Amino acid sequence: MRWIVLVLLFFGMIINFADKSIIGLAAVPIMEEFKLSYAEWGLVGSSYYWLYPVTGIFGAAWADRIGAKKVLGFLMLTWAVLQFGVLAITALPLLVLYRILLGAFEGPFSPVAYSHAHKWFPPKLRGFANSVVVSGATVGAMIVAPLLVALISILGWKAAFACLGAASIVWAMAFQFMTKESPAEVYDKAKKKKQEKLEKINIKEFLRVLGSPSALFTTLAYFSTYFLVVWLAVWLPIYLVEVVNMSPAQMGYGVAVIGIASTFIYIGVSALSDYLFKKNQNWRLSRVYVVASSMVIGALFLASIIVFQHPVWVVIAMCFAKGLTYAILPIGPTIMINELPERGGLMTSILTSSGNIAGIVAPLVTGFIVGLSGADKVFGYNLSILFMAALVLVFSILFSIFVKPDTSKREENEHESRLLQSSN
Template sequence: MTVANGPHRADNSAGTMPEAMTPVGARTARTAWSITFLVMILQTVNFADKAVLGIVARPLSEDLGLSNADIGLLGSVFYVLFVVTGLLGGFIADRVKIVWVLLVMALLWSLVQIPILLVGTFGALLVSRVLLGAAEGPAASLVNVAVFGWFPKKERGLPSAVVSSGSSLAKILMAPALTLIVAAYGWRAAFITMMIIGAVWAAVWLVVGKDGPYSVNSARERAKTGDTDTVTRVSILRIAALPTFWGGVLGMFAVYGMVAVVLTWLPSYFEEGLGYTRINSGLLFALPSVTGMTAMLLGSFVTDRLAGRGTTVRVSRGLVTVVALVLCGVCLAVIPFVTESWIAVALVVTGYGVGVATLPLMFVAVSYISPDRQVASTLGVFVALFQASGILAPWLTGYLVDAAPTPADGYTSAFQILGVVAIVGAVVMFLTIDPERDRARIAAIDPLTNADGSAEDEELYAATHGEESGRTREGS
């Protein structure tokens, strides 16, 4: 790529583009957001693959004679290998171009739907959901890694929220469409649709996907070119021992348990628990995601602005997450005490929305404490650990529904448990989250990573825009 020389950034501390932006810089910015929106579509496919089970749960159980516990088992087995591959995927992405990793994942998502189409039994569903979980395990971390490669640290909140909003779009746009497809053509048609969409995305990504200037691979290639030994590594165990890391895991454990339950059971709750029709339940499935996407985009935009103005990461990412998690927990915990169905819907919608808004904030906080060379593996381990709640939560919900006097009692008990766990997680996060402190601890281990993380961004920015850069600290 031909590089145009341009002036240095006017404000290095904000990590922004130079005031007199070069043509290369403008083109890079456009490419960055194009890649971000394409990765957001992949995240939409990812969550639609998860949500499809909730959409077909009732017709599937009627067709195959399945109990609520059986449906819950299908939801839970998805996460068995999901956690394992989530751990491994990040370490692979530290060493392989992220563009190829995402391509392989998307193709696998389509291929593992085949057992359902060929056999269509409960056993085939179990096999397919296990394999799909294995293929999607690294997705939550690696979609963020892919877009983080195009943005400096202090500008990653909004891109992460845009990508994470794909989970909301899956329920706002795709869930209603899949509901209508199932109503017209049967539950197998939903899986065929997802197989086709995944294959189409992979074909587009093969043509336009690329790594960004801030990616691990870019840093590694520059190190080789310069014949320097700048790619050092810090033990993942040392990173995981930091309070910001494990406190974040515990807080997000509660959030993802809620996500897994909503994806598996929310349409059934609306139908069995609140008395809505099957089609209306499928359409209402989109409502929590409307608040979720709004909260993610607004919250991340505001916290990016706060970070740019010098607010600490503990406040802009950590404490905002704590407040949102408390609100989420309260909304879910009081559901058993309401009698009006519309109030229950409103509480689920609000609780889910503010809860999922914490995910991109914590992705940014954890990436902040990680050396850039290990963002993929650090986020991979972080996500795999908190997503382990997906193994238990859907099955437990199905068990509670079968054991309760009425389905409504079982569903509301499950939501109440999730709410209490979320409040406990918020307290833990309030006591542990401090990214600046923990990044300084990493800096003591890896002297090439300074305490505020600006040096790596400065070097990568300069390399991309044809500038020389000193290893200066922000604000020094």
């Protein structure tokens, strides 16, 4: 059952990020249809994240209370309604409203999915499990890009969006009929106890945990990487066409290659982290140092495309930049949940929603920089890339210095692991 859950969460994340990224893949026809400037397009990209951080926190807390299965099914059905609603969009205000609502209802999915996977897998496999969930994001945002580009060119951008709505309905039905809320033995024995913990949470203790160096600098590292996540979704397609001079078809395949290669890279980093954790139970070595080192190297690869802008090198460098910096995405939730296990969904939502504040800033900053550069678009894009590389570099170093996960919870996690193994 745990593998069925993981596979469905993987496909759910594909839909989630396909919903996010298709707007970038359809950027050219949308901008032409509504006669949008770069600044207005930055507004469209940013609007998705205006409510995303807030609803992510409340949605994950709601899932902690009533169950992830119900919440995830509800979210998917709302996505379907909104994607079919695209057929009625006729002007920029409606496009912005659609993106705001879509972001609001997609905000809780990632933290709830991470927390749900956390319940089904023991500590020694959680890095891998989360990396599989994260890989769904890469597949949805990049690997399926050629398919989405083909749908846009054949059916038009509105009909392509509606196809994603249909996929959401299929997923919601499959998740409801093919999965359970949690491993039977763990759920039956711990359900009442967990509900009591949720009712008696100590607010001061919760705020203390959020303000701890481990939670704070994990969140900041996630924030810096998510700046790149948003840039890849909103601006990479345009960058490859306008700066690297790829055709739309070449752009689609380039995005897919970056997605495939980077997926193997960050899954490999997560597997290495799990291996080291299983071997020595050292959080600093297996989780913190592995992730921080990967992010530093990824930032250097990202910065390199400013100097070498040959299409082949840009694709290679972006593969490593994305794959290595994304290491924080599967491991970060593991660190946050470790700080307050009984509030896994809420802790993960704090991480993802705080990181997603970058989603509000990134499209606007990039659009502003590119717009200021005037005719010299290459300079504007290069400046935005340099900014992202510096951001990742600084926060990954701070992450390596200050994040020291609470190892006192090791016995609790090991006991939970034995329960999970016995129930599966």
